[in-house]
Amino acid sequence: MRSAFPVAVATAALLLASAAHAAPKASAIEVTQAWSRPAAAGTNGAGFMTLTNHGKTADTLVSIETKAATQVQMHQTSMANGIMSMKRLETGLALAPGQTVSFAPGGYHLMLIGLTRASQAGDKLAATLVFSSGLRLKTAFVVGSGPQGAAPSPMTMDHMNP
Ligand SMILES: [Cu+2]
Helix, strand or coil, X not given: CCCHHHHHHHHHHHHHHHHHCCCCCCCCEEEEEEEECCECCCCCEEEEEEEEECCCCCEEEEEEEECCEEEEEEEEEEEECCEEEEEECXXXXXXXXXXXXXXXXXXXXXXXXXXXXXXXXXXXXXXXXXXXXXXXXXXXXXXXXXXXCCCCCHHHHHHHCC
């Protein structure tokens, strides 16, 4: 039975392929309330959202991919002695099991550096959140849907003079 080996190999390949294409299991990380502010093309925008880790293992948001900006960085705004400053989260943002982290004005935010086009209220900036586990979470930042609606962003101006 010379054919037994090739058949076994083919079956194994098939099993691997079906595993890879299995319906994506419900993601352990949930992203909610993703929003941004209206901004002009070429300027820097900010993205906000809430992340919840429903899983049993820690994961880290390591990068954000989007066609809406030339680069996306994770920043943290902090206030010390009345002076606001921002620092880049170089190693990403870790989420412990059960932890919820909000990106919100005055705290964590995504810097959308070099917006590729103007965005106005109602637009959706599609993005993919990439985690250290390999999880890729698609989301959309809805422009003008945040707590301050379509109000202009004082933070955007801060970002022009980092
Ligand atoms: Cu920033």
